[in-house]
Amino acid sequence: MRIIKTIAAFFDIDGTLYREGLITEMFKKLIRYDIVEPKRWHEEVKPKFIKWDNRIGEYDDYLLEMAEIYINAIQGVDSAIIQFIAKQVVEQKGGRVYTFTRDRISWHKQQNHKVITISGSPIELVKEMSARYDMDDYRGSIYICNNQKYTGEVIPMWDSRSKKKAVDELAKKYNIDLESSYAYGDTAGDLSMLESVGNPYCINPTRELIDLVMNNESLKQRIKIIVERKDMIYYLDSNYFKDKK
Secondary structure, X not given: OOOOOEOEEEEOOEOOOEOOOHHHHHHHHHHHOOOOOHHHHHHHHHHHHHHHHOOOOOHHHHHHHHHHHHHHHHOOXXXXXXHHHHHHHHHHXXXXXXXXXXXXXXXXXXXXXXXXXXXXXXXXXXXXXXXXXXXXXXXXXXXXXXXOEEEEEEEOOOOHHHHHHHHHHHXXXXXEOHHHOEEXXXXXXHHHHHHOOOEEEEXXXXXXXXXXXXXXXXXXXXXXXXXXXXXXXXXXXHHHHOOOO
Protein backbone atom coordinates (compact mmCIF):
# COMPACT_ATOMS: atom_id res chain seq x y z
CA MET A 1 0.00 0.00 0.00
CA ARG A 2 1.38 3.40 -0.99
CA ILE A 3 1.64 5.80 1.95
CA ILE A 4 0.77 9.39 1.02
CA LYS A 5 3.07 11.86 2.73
CA THR A 6 2.02 15.23 4.13
CA ILE A 7 3.23 18.60 2.89
CA ALA A 8 3.87 21.12 5.66
CA ALA A 9 4.68 24.81 6.03
CA PHE A 10 6.86 25.81 8.99
CA PHE A 11 6.64 29.44 10.13
CA ASP A 12 8.76 31.47 12.51
CA ILE A 13 6.78 34.22 14.28
CA ASP A 14 8.85 37.24 15.35
CA GLY A 15 10.03 39.15 12.30
CA THR A 16 8.52 36.56 9.94
CA LEU A 17 4.80 36.61 10.74
CA TYR A 18 4.59 39.27 13.46
CA ARG A 19 6.17 42.55 12.37
CA GLU A 20 8.23 43.05 15.54
CA GLY A 21 8.90 41.02 18.69
CA LEU A 22 6.00 39.75 20.78
CA ILE A 23 8.24 39.48 23.82
CA THR A 24 8.55 43.29 23.89
CA GLU A 25 4.76 43.53 24.19
CA MET A 26 4.90 41.01 27.04
CA PHE A 27 7.24 43.30 28.96
CA LYS A 28 4.88 46.23 28.57
CA LYS A 29 2.03 44.18 30.01
CA LEU A 30 4.19 42.85 32.85
CA ILE A 31 4.88 46.45 33.84
CA ARG A 32 1.23 47.44 33.54
CA TYR A 33 0.27 44.68 35.98
CA ASP A 34 3.11 45.60 38.38
CA ILE A 35 4.91 42.30 37.83
CA VAL A 36 8.02 44.03 36.50
CA GLU A 37 9.15 47.39 37.85
CA PRO A 38 9.07 50.28 35.32
CA LYS A 39 12.70 50.95 36.26
CA ARG A 40 13.66 47.58 34.81
CA TRP A 41 11.98 48.44 31.50
CA HIS A 42 13.82 51.77 31.25
CA GLU A 43 17.20 50.40 32.36
CA GLU A 44 17.27 46.97 30.68
CA VAL A 45 14.60 46.43 28.03
CA LYS A 46 14.03 49.80 26.39
CA PRO A 47 17.75 50.47 25.67
CA LYS A 48 17.96 47.11 23.85
CA PHE A 49 14.89 47.93 21.80
CA ILE A 50 16.12 51.45 20.94
CA LYS A 51 19.50 50.03 19.93
CA TRP A 52 17.84 47.71 17.44
CA ASP A 53 15.28 50.33 16.34
CA ASN A 54 18.19 52.64 15.46
CA ARG A 55 19.80 49.75 13.53
CA ILE A 56 22.79 49.47 15.88
CA GLY A 57 23.97 45.91 16.36
CA GLU A 58 22.58 42.59 15.13
CA TYR A 59 18.90 41.67 15.41
CA ASP A 60 19.82 38.12 16.44
CA ASP A 61 21.82 39.52 19.38
CA TYR A 62 18.88 41.72 20.35
CA LEU A 63 16.54 38.70 20.50
CA LEU A 64 18.96 36.75 22.67
CA GLU A 65 19.41 39.69 25.04
CA MET A 66 15.65 40.11 25.34
CA ALA A 67 15.18 36.40 26.05
CA GLU A 68 17.77 36.54 28.83
CA ILE A 69 16.09 39.52 30.47
CA TYR A 70 12.70 37.82 30.16
CA ILE A 71 13.98 34.67 31.91
CA ASN A 72 15.02 36.74 34.92
CA ALA A 73 11.89 38.91 34.88
CA ILE A 74 9.38 36.06 35.20
CA GLN A 75 11.29 33.96 37.73
CA GLY A 76 8.91 33.18 40.61
CA VAL A 77 5.85 34.46 38.71
CA ASP A 78 2.74 32.26 38.61
CA SER A 79 2.28 30.61 35.20
CA ALA A 80 -1.43 31.48 35.12
CA ILE A 81 -0.53 35.17 35.11
CA ILE A 82 1.80 34.78 32.13
CA GLN A 83 -0.81 32.75 30.26
CA PHE A 84 -3.38 35.48 30.89
CA ILE A 85 -1.02 38.23 29.71
CA ALA A 86 0.03 36.26 26.63
CA LYS A 87 -3.62 35.90 25.66
CA GLN A 88 -4.14 39.64 26.04
CA VAL A 89 -1.04 40.47 23.99
CA VAL A 90 -2.15 38.32 21.07
CA GLU A 91 -5.74 39.55 21.25
CA GLN A 92 -4.57 43.17 21.10
CA LYS A 93 -1.41 42.98 18.98
CA GLY A 94 -1.59 39.69 17.09
CA GLY A 95 -2.97 41.32 13.94
CA ARG A 96 0.23 43.30 13.32
CA VAL A 97 1.58 40.80 10.81
CA TYR A 98 3.18 40.89 7.39
CA THR A 99 0.72 40.70 4.51
CA PHE A 100 2.86 38.23 2.59
CA THR A 101 3.16 35.78 5.47
CA ARG A 102 -0.49 36.03 6.47
CA ASP A 103 -1.50 35.34 2.87
CA ARG A 104 0.88 32.39 2.65
CA ILE A 105 -0.70 30.84 5.74
CA SER A 106 -4.10 31.13 4.04
CA TRP A 107 -2.71 29.67 0.81
CA HIS A 108 -1.17 26.68 2.58
CA LYS A 109 -4.43 25.95 4.38
CA GLN A 110 -6.27 26.06 1.04
CA GLN A 111 -3.81 23.44 -0.24
CA ASN A 112 -4.54 21.27 2.84
CA HIS A 113 -0.92 21.58 3.97
CA LYS A 114 -0.04 21.23 7.65
CA VAL A 115 0.64 24.75 8.96
CA ILE A 116 3.04 24.75 11.90
CA THR A 117 4.84 27.49 13.79
CA ILE A 118 8.30 26.95 15.29
CA SER A 119 9.25 30.05 17.23
CA GLY A 120 11.76 31.22 19.81
CA SER A 121 9.03 33.18 21.58
CA PRO A 122 7.68 31.90 24.92
CA ILE A 123 5.39 28.93 24.38
CA GLU A 124 2.47 30.84 25.95
CA LEU A 125 2.65 33.45 23.16
CA VAL A 126 3.24 30.84 20.46
CA LYS A 127 0.17 28.90 21.59
CA GLU A 128 -2.04 31.99 21.31
CA MET A 129 -0.66 33.01 17.89
CA SER A 130 -1.10 29.46 16.67
CA ALA A 131 -4.75 29.51 17.73
CA ARG A 132 -5.35 32.95 16.21
CA TYR A 133 -4.09 31.82 12.79
CA ASP A 134 -5.65 28.36 13.04
CA MET A 135 -2.34 26.50 12.81
CA ASP A 136 -2.15 22.74 13.12
CA ASP A 137 0.69 22.58 15.65
CA TYR A 138 3.32 24.74 17.32
CA ARG A 139 6.64 24.69 19.15
CA GLY A 140 8.12 27.49 21.28
CA SER A 141 10.58 28.18 24.08
CA ILE A 142 9.44 26.47 27.26
CA TYR A 143 10.03 28.34 30.50
CA ILE A 144 10.08 25.68 33.19
CA CYS A 145 7.74 25.81 36.17
CA ASN A 146 7.80 24.19 39.58
CA ASN A 147 4.50 24.33 41.49
CA GLN A 148 3.24 26.70 38.77
CA LYS A 149 6.09 29.17 39.40
CA TYR A 150 8.75 29.91 36.80
CA THR A 151 12.14 28.64 37.94
CA GLY A 152 14.36 30.74 35.68
CA GLU A 153 15.22 27.71 33.54
CA VAL A 154 14.29 27.49 29.87
CA ILE A 155 14.25 24.96 27.05
CA PRO A 156 15.00 27.28 24.10
CA MET A 157 13.54 27.18 20.62
CA TRP A 158 15.32 30.25 19.25
CA ASP A 159 18.48 28.48 18.05
CA SER A 160 19.03 26.56 14.83
CA ARG A 161 19.78 23.25 16.55
CA SER A 162 16.53 23.28 18.52
CA LYS A 163 14.50 24.17 15.44
CA LYS A 164 16.11 21.34 13.48
CA LYS A 165 15.15 18.90 16.23
CA ALA A 166 11.58 20.25 16.21
CA VAL A 167 11.29 19.89 12.42
CA ASP A 168 12.51 16.30 12.59
CA GLU A 169 10.07 15.42 15.37
CA LEU A 170 7.14 17.02 13.55
CA ALA A 171 8.12 15.35 10.27
CA LYS A 172 7.92 11.99 12.02
CA LYS A 173 4.68 12.85 13.83
CA TYR A 174 2.82 13.91 10.67
CA ASN A 175 4.68 11.82 8.08
CA ILE A 176 5.88 15.00 6.37
CA ASP A 177 7.63 15.04 3.00
CA LEU A 178 10.25 17.67 3.78
CA GLU A 179 11.47 17.90 0.19
CA SER A 180 8.01 19.09 -0.88
CA SER A 181 7.48 21.28 2.21
CA TYR A 182 7.98 24.97 2.95
CA ALA A 183 9.68 27.05 5.65
CA TYR A 184 9.64 30.77 6.43
CA GLY A 185 12.20 32.53 8.64
CA ASP A 186 14.16 35.75 9.10
CA THR A 187 17.17 35.10 11.35
CA ALA A 188 20.15 32.77 11.70
CA GLY A 189 18.16 30.73 14.21
CA ASP A 190 15.88 29.70 11.34
CA LEU A 191 18.71 28.38 9.15
CA SER A 192 18.22 24.67 9.88
CA MET A 193 14.48 25.00 9.32
CA LEU A 194 15.13 26.55 5.90
CA GLU A 195 17.76 23.92 5.06
CA SER A 196 15.36 21.10 5.93
CA VAL A 197 12.77 21.80 3.24
CA GLY A 198 12.62 21.98 -0.52
CA ASN A 199 10.91 25.40 -0.56
CA PRO A 200 12.61 27.84 1.86
CA TYR A 201 11.67 31.51 2.16
CA CYS A 202 13.64 34.30 3.86
CA ILE A 203 11.25 37.01 5.05
CA ASN A 204 12.94 40.38 5.65
CA PRO A 205 16.13 38.47 6.50
CA THR A 206 18.92 39.69 8.73
CA ARG A 207 22.39 40.21 7.31
CA GLU A 208 23.65 37.25 9.33
CA LEU A 209 21.06 34.93 7.75
CA ILE A 210 21.83 36.16 4.23
CA ASP A 211 25.55 35.59 4.81
CA LEU A 212 24.84 32.02 5.90
CA VAL A 213 22.59 31.43 2.90
CA MET A 214 25.18 32.83 0.48
CA ASN A 215 27.77 30.40 1.87
CA ASN A 216 25.45 27.42 1.40
CA GLU A 217 25.34 26.51 -2.29
CA SER A 218 22.44 24.07 -1.97
CA LEU A 219 20.28 26.49 0.00
CA LYS A 220 21.26 29.47 -2.15
CA GLN A 221 19.94 27.75 -5.28
CA ARG A 222 16.43 27.23 -3.93
CA ILE A 223 15.93 30.11 -1.48
CA LYS A 224 13.29 32.77 -2.13
CA ILE A 225 13.90 36.14 -0.51
CA ILE A 226 10.95 38.37 0.35
CA VAL A 227 11.14 41.95 1.57
CA GLU A 228 7.94 43.71 2.61
CA ARG A 229 7.88 47.47 3.11
CA LYS A 230 4.72 49.53 3.58
CA ASP A 231 2.24 48.17 1.01
CA MET A 232 4.87 46.68 -1.32
CA ILE A 233 6.29 43.15 -1.46
CA TYR A 234 9.65 42.63 -3.21
CA TYR A 235 10.89 39.27 -4.49
CA LEU A 236 14.69 39.17 -4.60
CA ASP A 237 17.02 36.68 -6.23
CA SER A 238 20.01 35.48 -4.16
CA ASN A 239 22.27 37.00 -6.84
CA TYR A 240 21.12 40.41 -5.63
CA PHE A 241 23.34 40.01 -2.55
CA LYS A 242 26.56 39.21 -4.41
CA ASP A 243 29.29 41.79 -3.69
CA LYS A 244 26.91 43.78 -1.49
CA LYS A 245 28.47 42.99 1.87
